[in-house]
Amino acid sequence: xxxxxxxxxxxxxxxxxxxxxxxxxxxxxxxxxxxxxxxxxxxxxxxxxxxxxxxxxxxxxxxxxxxxxxxxxxxxxxxxxxxxxxxxxxxxxxxxxxxxxxxxxxxxxxxxxxxxxxxxxxxxxxxxxxxxxxxxxxxxxxxxxxxxxxxxxxxxxxxxxxxxxxxxxxxxxxxxxxxxxxxxxxxxxxxxxxxxxxxxxxxxxxxxxxxxxxxxxxxxxxxxxxxxxxxxxxxxxxxxxxxxxxxxxxxxxxxxxxxxxxxxxxxxxxxxxxxxxxxxxxxxxxxxxxxxxxxxxxxxxxxxxxxxxxxxxxxxxxxxxxxxxxxxxxxxxxxxxxxxxxxxxxxxxxxxxxxxxxxxxxxxxxxxxxxxxxxxxxxxxxxxxxxxxxxxxxxxxxxxxxxxxxxxxxxxxxxxxxxxxxxxxxxxxxxxxxxxxxxxxxxxxxxxxxxxxxxxxxxxxx
Amino acid sequence: xxxxxxxxxxxxxxxxxxxxxxxxxxxxxxxxxxxxxxxxxxxxxxxxxxxxxxxxxxxxxxxxxxxxxxxxxxxxxxxxxxxxxxxxxxxxxxxxxxxxxxxxxxxxxxxxxxxxxxxxxxxxxxxxxxxxxxxxxxxxxxxxxxxxxxxxxxxxxxxxxxxxxxxxxxxxxxxxxxxxxxxxxxxxxxxxxxxxxxxxxxxxxxxxxxxxxxxxxxxxxxxxxxxxxxxxxxxxxxxxxxxxxxxxxxxxxxxxxxxxxxxxxxxxxxxxxxxxxxxxxxxxxxxxxxxxxxxxxxxxxxxxxxxxxxxxxxxxxxxxxxxxxxxxxxxxxxxxxxxxxxxxxxxxxxxxxxxxxxxxxxxxxxxxxxxxxxxxxxxxxxxxxxxxxxxxxxxxxxxxxxxxxxxxxxxxxxxxxxxxxxxxxxxxxxxxxx
Ligand SMILES: Cc1cc2nc3c(=O)[nH]c(=O)nc-3n(C[C@H](O)[C@H](O)[C@H](O)COP(=O)(O)OP(=O)(O)OC[C@H]3O[C@@H](n4cnc5c(N)ncnc54)[C@H](O)[C@@H]3O)c2cc1C
Numbered sequence: 001x002x003x004x005x006x007x008x009x010x011x012x013x014x015x016x017x018x019x020x021x022x023x024x025x026x027x028x029x030x031x032x033x034x035x036x037x038x039x040x041x042x043x044x045x046x047x048x049x050x051x052x053x054x055x056x057x058x059x060x061x062x063x064x065x066x067x068x069x070x071x072x073x074x075x076x077x078x079x080x081x082x083x084x085x086x087x088x089x090x091x092x093x094x095x096x097x098x099x100x101x102x103x104x105x106x107x108x109x110x111x112x113x114x115x116x117x118x119x120x121x122x123x124x125x126x127x128x129x130x131x132x133x134x135x136x137x138x139x140x141x142x143x144x145x146x147x148x149x150x151x152x153x154x155x156x157x158x159x160x161x162x163x164x165x166x167x168x169x170x171x172x173x174x175x176x177x178x179x180x181x182x183x184x185x186x187x188x189x190x191x192x193x194x195x196x197x198x199x200x201x202x203x204x205x206x207x208x209x210x211x212x213x214x215x216x217x218x219x220x221x222x223x224x225x226x227x228x229x230x231x232x233x234x235x236x237x238x239x240x241x242x243x244x245x246x247x248x249x250x251x252x253x254x255x256x257x258x259x260x261x262x263x264x265x266x267x268x269x270x271x272x273x274x275x276x277x278x279x280x281x282x283x284x285x286x287x288x289x290x291x292x293x294x295x296x297x298x299x300x301x302x303x304x305x306x307x308x309x310x311x312x313x314x315x316x317x318x319x320x321x322x323x324x325x326x327x328x329x330x331x332x333x334x335x336x337x338x339x340x341x342x343x344x345x346x347x348x349x350x351x352x353x354x355x356x357x358x359x360x361x362x363x364x365x366x367x368x369x370x371x372x373x374x375x376x377x378x379x380x381x382x383x384x385x386x387x388x389x390x391x392x393x394x395x396x397x398x399x400x401x402x403x404x405x406x407x408x409x410x411x412x413x414x415x416x417x418x419x420x421x422x423x424x425x426x427x428x429x430x431x432x433x434x435x436x437x438x439x440x441x442x443x444x445x446x447x448x449x450x451x452x453x454x455x456x457x458x459x460x461x462x
Numbered sequence: 463x464x465x466x467x468x469x470x471x472x473x474x475x476x477x478x479x480x481x482x483x484x485x486x487x488x489x490x491x492x493x494x495x496x497x498x499x500x501x502x503x504x505x506x507x508x509x510x511x512x513x514x515x516x517x518x519x520x521x522x523x524x525x526x527x528x529x530x531x532x533x534x535x536x537x538x539x540x541x542x543x544x545x546x547x548x549x550x551x552x553x554x555x556x557x558x559x560x561x562x563x564x565x566x567x568x569x570x571x572x573x574x575x576x577x578x579x580x581x582x583x584x585x586x587x588x589x590x591x592x593x594x595x596x597x598x599x600x601x602x603x604x605x606x607x608x609x610x611x612x613x614x615x616x617x618x619x620x621x622x623x624x625x626x627x628x629x630x631x632x633x634x635x636x637x638x639x640x641x642x643x644x645x646x647x648x649x650x651x652x653x654x655x656x657x658x659x660x661x662x663x664x665x666x667x668x669x670x671x672x673x674x675x676x677x678x679x680x681x682x683x684x685x686x687x688x689x690x691x692x693x694x695x696x697x698x699x700x701x702x703x704x705x706x707x708x709x710x711x712x713x714x715x716x717x718x719x720x721x722x723x724x725x726x727x728x729x730x731x732x733x734x735x736x737x738x739x740x741x742x743x744x745x746x747x748x749x750x751x752x753x754x755x756x757x758x759x760x761x762x763x764x765x766x767x768x769x770x771x772x773x774x775x776x777x778x779x780x781x782x783x784x785x786x787x788x789x790x791x792x793x794x795x796x797x798x799x800x801x802x803x804x805x806x807x808x809x810x811x812x813x814x815x816x817x818x819x820x821x822x823x824x825x826x827x828x829x830x831x832x833x834x835x836x837x838x839x840x841x842x843x844x845x846x847x848x849x850x851x852x853x854x855x856x857x858x859x860x861x862x863x864x865x866x867x868x869x870x871x872x873x874x875x876x877x878x879x880x881x882x883x884x885x886x887x888x889x890x891x892x893x894x895x896x
Contacts (some may be wrong), residue, residue: 019505023530026515027507032490042502071506072491091504112495135495329550333485 001040001085005061008087009043012053017044028068028086031148033076034336035419039066039086045110046091048166048174054087055203056172056444058449066451067199069110071140072133074337075418077198081453089140095119096206104163104180107207108456116209125211128155131414132325134197140204145179146196148414153372154246154280155212157196157354157414166206167194170445180208193440197449198416199443214289216281219290222317223275223297224268224304228252231273232348234300235371238277239344241296243289247278248372249321252351255366256320262327265320271303275371276321319407321368325379328366332381336393340404341413344374353403354378361396362387375413402427417455425456473567476703477521480560484514486552492546493554498821500539502838508537510544510554515597517557519701520564527565535561537835539828540699541821542792545817559698566701579697579705586691590634593664597630605629622833626868635663641688643674646896649680651768652723656686657713657736657757659693659729661860669860672887673728673760679896680768685720695731696827698739707743710735713873714744725757730859731826733759734793759790760883761858765799770806776892777809780885783850784812785843785866786819787859800858800882807889813851817842824865840869847877854878856885 001020009018018041019028026037045051055296058065064084071078081088092110099105100123105116114134116127128147131137137147148157164178178184178191183276194201225231235248241348251259251274256267267274275297279289290307297305308314342350351367356374358365376402382393401411401424409419411424426434434456441448443457448458493510494500500509507516507530516534519525539557545553571579582588606612606627613623635658644650654677662670677684690713694706713736717725727733736757744750764770782804790796797819807811822838823829845865847855854879855870857863865877890896 021530023516023525023528023534024505024507026519026525027505027512030489030515032488070491070494114495133492136491326549326551329486329488335488436845 001125005057005063005071006041008057009041009054012050012057013045018042020112027119028071028088028210029079031071031073031076031078033074033079033418033420035079037081039080039084042085042086044088044091046170051087051168051203051205052172052174054085055168055170056451058085059171059447062447062449064449064452066459067140067144067203069138069144070112070133070136072137073141073145073340073418074415075145075198075412075420077416077418077454078141079419081419081451084449089203089205090138092205098123099180100125102180103144103213104208104213105211106164106206107139109143109204110138113137113142115141118210121214124214126214127161127209127211129158129161130137137405139207139209143204144197144199145414145416148370148373148375150247150249150370152370152375153248154244154295158444159192161209161211162195162207163210164208165191165194165204167202167204168434170447170450175202175377178208181219188256193244196416198418198455199439200454201241201450203450215286217283217286218246218278218280219286220276220278220292220308220314220317221293221308222304223277223302224271225273225300226271226303227301228272228351230300230302231275232277232351234297234302235344237296237300238293239372241292243279243292245289245293245372246280247276248368248370249276250274250369250371250376251276251321251324251346252355252367254364254420255324255368258327258331258366259320259324262330263319263323265323266316267320268303274320275316276318289376294369324366324368326367328379328381332364332383333364334382334384336397337377337379337384338380338397338400338414339415340378340409340411341375342402342407342409343375344372346407346409347371347374347376350374350376350403350407350409353407354400357396357403361392361399362394363393365396373413374409398424422455422457468564469567472703473564476564476567477517478896480517480557480564481521483552483554483557486519486550487511487514487552487554489515490549491807492547492549496543498541498543499539500821502835503537505581507534508535510548510552513538513554513561514552514557517561520561527568532565535565536831537823539788539823539825539839541788541825543788546792549728562699562701563703566703571702571705572656575700575702576705579700579702580708583631583692583697583705583709589660590664593630593634594632597632600627600633620830624872625833626871628867629768629866631664631667631770633667635667636688636690638667639670639674639686641667641686643678643684643686645681645683646678647747649681650683651681653683653685653721655720655722655725656684657690657693657717657725657727657732658686659727659732659860662728664746666860666863666881669728669884672881673726675896676764676768676883676887676890677726679890685722687716687720689716692734693732694867695735695739695744698743699826699828703743705842710740714740714750718749718753722756724763725753726760727757727859728760728881730759730787730789730793731861733757734789737794753783759794759796759858761790761800761803762794762796764883764886765802770890772808774893774895775807775889776894778807778885778889778892779809780807780854781811781813781852782854782856782885783815783847783852784818784820784882785815785847785855785857785862787862788821788825790858791819796858800856803882803886804856808888810885810889811852813850813852815852816846818846822862822866824859824861826861829861829865836865837869837872840865844869844873844875848873848875852877854880854885856880856882858882
């Protein structure tokens with residue numbers, strides 16, 4: 001990077017917020033996905049104004065800029081594909097306003113998601129979206145990826161809680177979108193476009209999120225099945241019975257065995273599936289819902305069903321799920337964690353399809369995930385140094401995406417497209433869909449400088 | 463393996479061992495949420511996955527050892543918070559240590575470090591004498607207040623001017639106490655070796671005396687081998703694999719000569735090193751397993767073996783909280799025992815402080831070489847201590863005691879910092895049990 005540009009960056013951000021040393025570039029060349037590209041500079045923003053000045057500089061000098069939260073992304077969104085500048089947002093962590101009477105909190109986009117709950121809990125409120133990475137991802141990153149979590153079925157995902165935001169557009173303009181009002185139809189629903197925009201359309205710097213009252217009571221249970229179909233039927237029947245569990249987590253036999261090998265969590269090794277189910281709300285209604293679940297589970301021939309009586313009981317039931325990823329990670333040197341999603345009615349077909357794909361390509365896969373919303377995490381286990389195994393796994397992953405599409409599902413439920421799934425987006429949304437994305441991008445970022453090359457290519461790049 | 467292997471080969475071994483660890487890293491970034499150093503620095507170069515990545519580049523040859531690489535590798539407390547929380551089961555601190563050893567093997571040991579680790583610590587008497595001289599000076603100066611001009615001399619020895627030191631021993635514990643301390647309650651139940659650690663010997667001699675009084679008072683014979691030397695923790699942490707190995711071998715051979723039923727340690731890092739780290743330096747053998755299996759943290763030993771009854775204990779009017787040393791809680795899994803001992807004492811009002819098991823930032827010599835960051839980390843600890851509303855902090859690690867006491871003094875905060883065994887001994891003495 002030219003010295004004059006670096007000097008300008010230092011003038012904007014201050015010396016301690018600009019990095020250019022090779023070692024630091026290595027530290028910001030990757031995230032939780034598998035690609036790796038070194039930027040030429042890393043800057044840490046502390047104000048919206050700085051971000052705006054950066055984009056004006058980038059536009060004047062034609063330098064690509066890639067926003068980054070905490071780099072926990074699983075699709076490579078924060079990797080600086082065309083080098084240039086990485087804009088790290090994780091030093092913008094202030095709470096601007098907590099407004100309990102309107103159940104709103106306004107924060108800077110770099111705040112760690114799990115830092116919100118302790119603040120709002122004082123007014124008995126909580127922020128529902130709870131990705132597995134709550135403690136090491138930012139609200140900005142969550143919005144950019146429209147992150148989901150364990151509670152998606154009942155509480156929805158990030159997009160359901162974004163009320164208002166301040167955004168720096170690619171050419172440096174600062175706009176405020178949305179409103180703090182529950183109802184707001186002045187203009188297009190523009191804030192929605194930025195949810196899931198993967199850092200391509202603008203940089204969120206401040207966000208107002210809506211909050212919900214903490215449910216008074218929670219019931220937790222574990223159901224064990226010796227047949228996949230019974231487990232899947234249970235999921236459908238629970239919903240059909242009019243119950244909306246707050247959590248309904250699924251784990252397959254491969255995952256169960258990985259867990260038991262890793263740490264004895266009391267799961268039977270021959271079980272074909274387990275479901276972890278929670279209901280919450282007013283105490284009587286949470287209990288009544290759980291009673292209905294109890295009936296449904298029994299009528300579907302679960303081999304075991306236990307409801308937690310105490311917090312320790314609950315911790316015991318959830319012990320396996322908590323270490324699921326660790327356990328799978330310990331099976332082989334590497335893993336590829338996918339998030340293909342189908343409607344919950346298609347769950348059994350999806351699970352069987354995945355197992356079939358894995359068998360055909362002779363690769364190992366553990367399946368766990370959020371059964372209630374059909375968002376599974378097929379986790380391929382491999383040694384990336386084994387080129388043959390790597391090639392077979394890549395092939396299996398490709399087929400997995402097609403399977404999701406064929407079942408009217410989606411190639412990504414929550415991790416986003418980024419670099420990893422870019423080649424598959426066309427199959428999902430078609431040529432006209434891609435063109436619309438390109439047109440929107442072109443309008444806001446005519447020089448294609450903000451996180452270029454992610455999600456889709458621009459026409460001249462193809 | 464007595465064969466001499468070349469330095470290049472040895473350096474390669476360290477890299478290969480590092481690779482075994484960092485290859486497991488999924489780069490998820492969870493270490494960002496727990497690393498005390500990263501919390502202060504805010505640069506991914508200093509977080510565990512960043513160090514794993516540097517190691518990967520050193521192995522692949524894409525990166526050379528540069529000053530910045532060394533700086534990054536030296537920014538680690540070895541607090542094990544990242545490994546305790548890692549979803550992929552990586553122990554990044556082992557990557558860091560291997561890299562430090564790798565760098566030293568490649569570049570040689572700085573002459574100043576070589577002097578300390580391979581001469582002074584090995585010979586031991588110069589350190590003991592030096593401490594006594596400083597100890598006398600401290601007495602003559604009546605402690606060193608915040609404005610004392612003597613502070614201008616501190617930087618000459620690598621210390622910050624702001625720093626407050628504990629009183630060093632004019633007579634070391636090992637010279638005050640005999641080598642064999644007979645049971646004071648009849649026939650000895652066990653013969654126990656006591657590894658005092660440098661701090662127990664040269665600074666916190668009351669801790670060493672408390673250990674001996676409690677054990678002999680409850681019918682154990684305590685042997686303090688006079689030839690024991692540093693266990694090697696500061697040596698290995700500073701990159702000197704060879705120096706640490708020599709010390710470990712020495713202590714291993716020495717303690718084996720005494721026909722001991724158990725070995726107790728009152729310093730968290732010494733305990734971890736004699737139980738675990740030693741296995742990295744000495745080839746596996748039944749003798750080694752027997753040795754490591756005999757090592758106990760003093761709190762652990764008392765809890766497991768001594769039946770302390772209410773009538774043994776005198777009343778103490780202490781309001782206490784407990785700080786978990788990293789090398790006790792994560793290094794040895796000792797969490798409940800010291801708390802249980804404290805709660806047993808009549809009159810002791812125990813309050814669990816917030817974040818009791820987060821690192822206090824001392825990390826042995828880290829708080830000498832990286833004083834400013836270590837104090838920033840410690841400031842969180844001070845806040846939590848103050849919030850607990852106690853008049854005493856109990857713990858089990860000399861560098862924690864030193865660092866927390868230093869920073870409490872800088873905050874003009876009055877809490878006393880002491881070892882759990884000292885408090886227990888106070889109570890046993892109050893009831894004339896020992
Ligand atoms: C172990 C693990 C578990 C996970 N569990 C879940 C889960 O349960 N559900 C889920 O949805 N995801 C999950 N993820 C994926 C990941 O944590 C989320 O995608 C998260 O939202 C990323 O946030 P981040 O701050 O790390 O963003 P980054 O990874 O740094 O960036 C992600 C994208 O957001 C953009 N971006 C970041 N900040 C801004 C901003 N302020 N303005 C504009 N664009 C921005 C970046 O350019 C990039 O494209 C998991 C990841 C891991 C490693």
